[in-house]
Amino acid sequence: MLLLGQGDYELLWGDRTPDGRPRPGRGRPSGLTRERIVAEAVAIADAEGLQKVSMKHLADRLGSGVMSLYRHVPGKDELVVLMYDSLMAGPITVPEADHWRDVLLGWGRSVRGLFHDHPWALPVATGERPMGPHEAGWVDQVLGRLDAVGMPPATGLVAVLTVDCFALGAVRPEIGATGETAADFFRFLADPANTGRFPHLARVAADIAPDDPVEDHFEFGLHRVLDGLQLYLDRQ
Amino acid sequence: MLLLGQGDYELLWGDRTPDGRPRPGRGRPSGLTRERIVAEAVAIADAEGLQKVSMKHLADRLGSGVMSLYRHVPGKDELVVLMYDSLMAGPITVPEADHWRDVLLGWGRSVRGLFHDHPWALPVATGERPMGPHEAGWVDQVLGRLDAVGMPPATGLVAVLTVDCFALGAVRPEIGATGETAADFFRFLADPANTGRFPHLARVAADIAPDDPVEDHFEFGLHRVLDGLQLYLDRQ
DNA sequence: CTTAATAGCGTATCTCATACGCATCGATCG
DNA sequence: CGATCGATGCGTATGAGATACGCTATTAAG
Numbered sequence: 001m002l003l004l005g006q007g008d009y010e011l012l013w014g015d016r017t018p019d020g021r022p023r024p025g026r027g028r029p030s031g032l033t034r035e036r037i038v039a040e041a042v043a044i045a046d047a048e049g050l051q052k053v054s055m056k057h058l059a060d061r062l063g064s065g066v067m068s069l070y071r072h073v074p075g076k077d078e079l080v081v082l083m084y085d086s087l088m089a090g091p092i093t094v095p096e097a098d099h100w101r102d103v104l105l106g107w108g109r110s111v112r113g114l115f116h117d118h119p120w121a122l123p124v125a126t127g128e129r130p131m132g133p134h135e136a137g138w139v140d141q142v143l144g145r146l147d148a149v150g151m152p153p154a155t156g157l158v159a160v161l162t163v164d165c166f167a168l169g170a171v172r173p174e175i176g177a178t179g180e181t182a183a184d185f186f187r188f189l190a191d192p193a194n195t196g197r198f199p200h201l202a203r204v205a206a207d208i209a210p211d212d213p214v215e216d217h218f219e220f221g222l223h224r225v226l227d228g229l230q231l232y233l234d235r236q
Numbered sequence: 237m238l239l240l241g242q243g244d245y246e247l248l249w250g251d252r253t254p255d256g257r258p259r260p261g262r263g264r265p266s267g268l269t270r271e272r273i274v275a276e277a278v279a280i281a282d283a284e285g286l287q288k289v290s291m292k293h294l295a296d297r298l299g300s301g302v303m304s305l306y307r308h309v310p311g312k313d314e315l316v317v318l319m320y321d322s323l324m325a326g327p328i329t330v331p332e333a334d335h336w337r338d339v340l341l342g343w344g345r346s347v348r349g350l351f352h353d354h355p356w357a358l359p360v361a362t363g364e365r366p367m368g369p370h371e372a373g374w375v376d377q378v379l380g381r382l383d384a385v386g387m388p389p390a391t392g393l394v395a396v397l398t399v400d401c402f403a404l405g406a407v408r409p410e411i412g413a414t415g416e417t418a419a420d421f422f423r424f425l426a427d428p429a430n431t432g433r434f435p436h437l438a439r440v441a442a443d444i445a446p447d448d449p450v451e452d453h454f455e456f457g458l459h460r461v462l463d464g465l466q467l468y469l470d471r472q
Numbered sequence: 473c474t475t476a477a478t479a480g481c482g483t484a485t486c487t488c489a490t491a492c493g494c495a496t497c498g499a500t501c502g
Numbered sequence: 503c504g505a506t507c508g509a510t511g512c513g514t515a516t517g518a519g520a521t522a523c524g525c526t527a528t529t530a531a532g
Contacts, residue, residue: 013424027478028528054519065481067521072479076520123359126408136424136434143436153440162457165405172362172404173397188249188372198372200379204389221398228464263509264497290488301512303490308510312489 011078012085012132032064034072038082042118045083050120053080084124085132087114092141100151101226104163107142108222111167112174119175125168155236159229166225170218182208247314248321248368268300270308274318278354281319286356289316320360321368323350328377336387337462340399343378344458347403348410355411361404391472395465402461406454418444 040061044053055076059066073079093113094106115122131139139160146156186205188194195202276297280289291312295302309315329349330342351358367375375396382392422441424430431438 009423013427013430026476026530028480028530030479032479055521056519059481066519067482067523068480070521071481119364122362126358126362128355128411131421131424133424133430133433136430136437140434140437143440147436153436154443156436157440158453158456161409161453162402162460165408165453165457166398166402166461167405168408169401169403169405172401175364185367187245188367188369191249194249194369194372197369198376200383200389200392201372201376204379204393207390217394217397217401220394221401224398224464224468225402225461226464227467228460228462231463231467232460262499262507264499264511266510268511291490292488295512302488303492303513304511306490307512 008078008081009130011074011081012130030071032062032068032072034082037062037069037072038079038086041079042083042086045120046118050080050124053083080124081129081132084121084129085134087118087121088132088134088138092138094142094145097145098149100146100149100156100159101230103142103145103149104159104226104229105222107160108163108167108225111164112171112218115168115171115175122168122171122175155233162229163222163225166221167218170221174218244314244317245366247310247317248366266307268298268304268308270318273298273305273308274315274322277315278319278322281356282354286316286360289319316360317365317368320357320365321370323354323357324368324370324374328374330378330381333381334385336382336385336392336395337466339378339381339385340395340462340465341458343396344399344403344461347400348407348454351404351407351411358404358407358411391469398465399458399461402457403454406457410454 037058041053041058044058044061055066055069059069062069069079073082092107093110094103097103097106115125142160143153143156146159147153151159182205186201189198189202189205273294277289277294280293280297291302291305295305298305305315309318328343329346330339333339333342351361378396379389379392382395383389387395418441422437425434425438425441
């Protein structure tokens with residue numbers, strides 16, 4: 001059960017050395033670092049799922065004692081927030097483009113790619129949390145790209161937001177549906193009682209090729225969103 | 237840490253009496269029912285957050301022993317799945333309309349309203365899970381409405397999916413941001429070091445009225461999405 | 473060399489989910 | 503009408519997981 005609270009602002013934006021604490025220079029140097037801890041936690045989540053990220057498991061992997069972790073991270077929930085923000089370290093992978101449409105297309109696909117690579121991050125992203133520095137970096141970069149191709153910053157923000165919202169929502173059916181076909185998804189319609197109960201759904205399902213992968217919707221939807229934005233901009 | 241597994245198909249779609257089990261008629265009648273349990277759990281989640289839904293707390297509220305719950309629900313994770321699906325019991329609140337655009341507009345707003353009333357449901361929705369009977373009912377109803385105003389079922393599905401994706405993504409910034417202003421959201425830009433680090437973001441933030449509520453984006457984005465769909469349909 | 477400031481971490485505690493088994497209750501059957 | 507079977511209600515025990523506390527080890531500064 002993951003629920004995040006407030007007060008993560010300091011966690012993400014607090015003043016700290018690359019390691020994690022404001023080290024005046026005294027004392028034992030740290031072998032563990034916040035970065036190593038977060039990176040290992042992400043590795044576990046990617047490979048085994050967020051559920052398997054326990055302080056114990058994590059400490060074992062790092063070859064340290066459980067309580068040592070708490071010197072670098074306030075707690076488990078905060079760790080998850082840091083894990084999420086860490087995903088957006090590194091530069092964003094949006095190709096240079098001449099038109100805002102291509103920039104946003106690339107952005108949408110980047111977001112999609114992120115959640116495909118780290119499916120556990122989607123519920124985290126939809127939980128309550130403040131924007132972290134790495135996430136801010138990503139957004140700043142897209143806005144920069146949009147600015148470069150002539151889209152004013154204010155318009156850029158709503159555009160990015162719109163695309164981002166769509167992308168976030170649209171990855172959901174894709175995740176965990178790896179290899180899932182429409183037939184799997186509509187399995188319940190195999191029961192005749194249910195075809196009567198959901199007549200319209202049944203009609204649609206009948207039209208769909210049973211081995212049609214669910215995943216093709218993303219590109220379609222993204223283009224519709226971009227069309228809508230285009231229309232809006234043209235009217236301005 | 238909430239993570240759902242597979243195998244929830246039987247849970248949601250298994251053959252059961254209104255109570256929850258296939259009761260041949262023998263044995264002690266049950267005072268507790270799955271419905272009561274799920275409803276109470278939803279009430280707790282609404283009032284205190286999903287985190288506070290523990291089997292103990294729930295049992296106390298219901299005036300029963302903890303282990304009694306397990307007679308009606310396989311486990312905690314499964315309970316959460318049932319809680320989510322139960323939100324979509326009851327008919328969908330989309331007004332009758334003459335044009336598909338209004339139907340989808342209503343649908344988008346319904347989805348938004350759902351997650352506003354039950355913010356805990358968003359991370360659940362974005363987790364891995366099969367479609368439940370109540371959710372299927374909702375979708376079936378919209379498809380029916382769309383069909384009634386002349387939108388063919390196949391087109392209807394992609395349209396619903398697109399709007400749904402957007403709505404799901406777009407509620408996220410709204411939830412928990414109750415009363416949060418743009419100034420709060422961009423709090424980190426108060427630090428001069430950060431305005432240099434995120435120049436484009438800073439520029440946008442400067443343009444926004446500091447007390448502008450974040451929440452106005454939903455309607456804007458939804459209309460863009462609908463515009464995009466309109467364009468697509470016109471081209472058909 | 474002393475000392476202050478940290479890092480590492482073992483142990484104890486607390487919260488939770490849940491397996492197991494017994495007691496109880498009622499409808500059905502003899 | 504009483505025996506019986508099938509289900510429910512639930513106390514207790516177990517085990518996982520997060521984390522508070524406090525001790526020890528380590529190193530730089532003085």
